[in-house]
Amino acid sequence: MQEIRLIDIKEEILTDNKKSADELRSVLKQKKVFLINLMSSPGSGKTSLILKTVAQMQDRFRIGVLEADIDSMVDAEKIASAGIPSVQLRTGGFCHLDAAMVQKGLEAFDLSSLDVIIIENVGNLVCPAEFDTGAILNAMILSIPEGDDKPLKYPLMFTISNVLLINKTDYLPLSDFNVKACRERARALNPHIAIFETSSKTGDGISTWTAWLTEEIHKSGFYEKQSIKQP
Amino acid sequence: MQEIRLIDIKEEILTDNKKSADELRSVLKQKKVFLINLMSSPGSGKTSLILKTVAQMQDRFRIGVLEADIDSMVDAEKIASAGIPSVQLRTGGFCHLDAAMVQKGLEAFDLSSLDVIIIENVGNLVCPAEFDTGAILNAMILSIPEGDDKPLKYPLMFTISNVLLINKTDYLPLSDFNVKACRERARALNPHIAIFETSSKTGDGISTWTAWLTEEIHKSGFYEKQSIKQP
Numbered sequence: 001m002q003e004i005r006l007i008d009i010k011e012e013i014l015t016d017n018k019k020s021a022d023e024l025r026s027v028l029k030q031k032k033v034f035l036i037n038l039m040s041s042p043g044s045g046k047t048s049l050i051l052k053t054v055a056q057m058q059d060r061f062r063i064g065v066l067e068a069d070i071d072s073m074v075d076a077e078k079i080a081s082a083g084i085p086s087v088q089l090r091t092g093g094f095c096h097l098d099a100a101m102v103q104k105g106l107e108a109f110d111l112s113s114l115d116v117i118i119i120e121n122v123g124n125l126v127c128p129a130e131f132d133t134g135a136i137l138n139a140m141i142l143s144i145p146e147g148d149d150k151p152l153k154y155p156l157m158f159t160i161s162n163v164l165l166i167n168k169t170d171y172l173p174l175s176d177f178n179v180k181a182c183r184e185r186a187r188a189l190n191p192h193i194a195i196f197e198t199s200s201k202t203g204d205g206i207s208t209w210t211a212w213l214t215e216e217i218h219k220s221g222f223y224e225k226q227s228i229k230q231p
Numbered sequence: 232m233q234e235i236r237l238i239d240i241k242e243e244i245l246t247d248n249k250k251s252a253d254e255l256r257s258v259l260k261q262k263k264v265f266l267i268n269l270m271s272s273p274g275s276g277k278t279s280l281i282l283k284t285v286a287q288m289q290d291r292f293r294i295g296v297l298e299a300d301i302d303s304m305v306d307a308e309k310i311a312s313a314g315i316p317s318v319q320l321r322t323g324g325f326c327h328l329d330a331a332m333v334q335k336g337l338e339a340f341d342l343s344s345l346d347v348i349i350i351e352n353v354g355n356l357v358c359p360a361e362f363d364t365g366a367i368l369n370a371m372i373l374s375i376p377e378g379d380d381k382p383l384k385y386p387l388m389f390t391i392s393n394v395l396l397i398n399k400t401d402y403l404p405l406s407d408f409n410v411k412a413c414r415e416r417a418r419a420l421n422p423h424i425a426i427f428e429t430s431s432k433t434g435d436g437i438s439t440w441t442a443w444l445t446e447e448i449h450k451s452g453f454y455e456k457q458s459i460k461q462p
Contacts, residue, residue: 002310004307007335008321009323079235086233092240105238
């Protein structure tokens, strides 16, 4: 039997990506732009949540949105219709964003005119968790219809996220989703994860989430642009 | 409404990959190594077909195999057990190989001691078709149990392949697979595609395929190494 030489290309690719992500974070720190990477499965409500979040925070921060979509521009159009500066990355079937793709997207913004950029990552609970995008904060959504077992099935996403939004709480009366069990499963993977229950439909929990996010942005020191709007 | 800026990252990535693939092909031409990229769905018989192909061709060519596997080394072990030089690329969930990954794999071979390298790409009829690996020849397998409609559903793979192996013909008596319809559908997409019917189990068609492949390698001029075995 011949010896098999084993090459771990995934590790090499992820190492290269981490380096690009760290470089991007340095640039963003210098330019005082707070980058948020929002991840979830398809249909868990990322776009609606972004719209609600921007609506509540735009009196304090100038916010842009970087949309990743496989082919359509539906989400980007919703964002742009709300008057939010947006860039659409057409991924053409790619299952995640990496730091180099995010950098290309950010080049299309005028970073000096923005305080916060939210990435709406590709709808996928698996691959986006593997790739550091260069964001300061990883946020994820799990929606009630998806089920409370997802931390068991997709542990990496819960492990690398700074905050979990348990979204579409308006479905709770129709669902056997166990919020307490879901919280415990997420915290078992990631004791430091912040967790909020939200509904873009009813507005439930949105202000609690945006208050926390505002505090995170303040703590980062990124918001201290001369041009920032004052409350 | 804000203007949406659109960035086609897929096109940029594919353009970068094409450049790397062309560079790799130049190196392979100089080193006289004929690189074959074998693609198919999971379970269509790539590993068995490689074993049969090498068995029939190894009196003329020194052949190595570059295995891409998401996590296991099962296929690489089968290849190595047959005494074939092999390198295992552990993709860790990636859905395709690109030229940079193939180059990393080829660096682990002694190219001066090989005439032909067969890449067993990730089992996937979609993504691998998008990425030029730097191979001289793209080969694909469609197995009888997969159905004769696959050219309609996955046209790109049939379009970019130089040769189609309709494999597992031993299943034909149990199947409603229409070989003539499949051939017509493949040729409608790609009039120049060579098509062979094969079965690794019965050996059916293998020598026709390897005779054709031998001729392709001869035509390329890549085989003219001083060290090549003569028939």
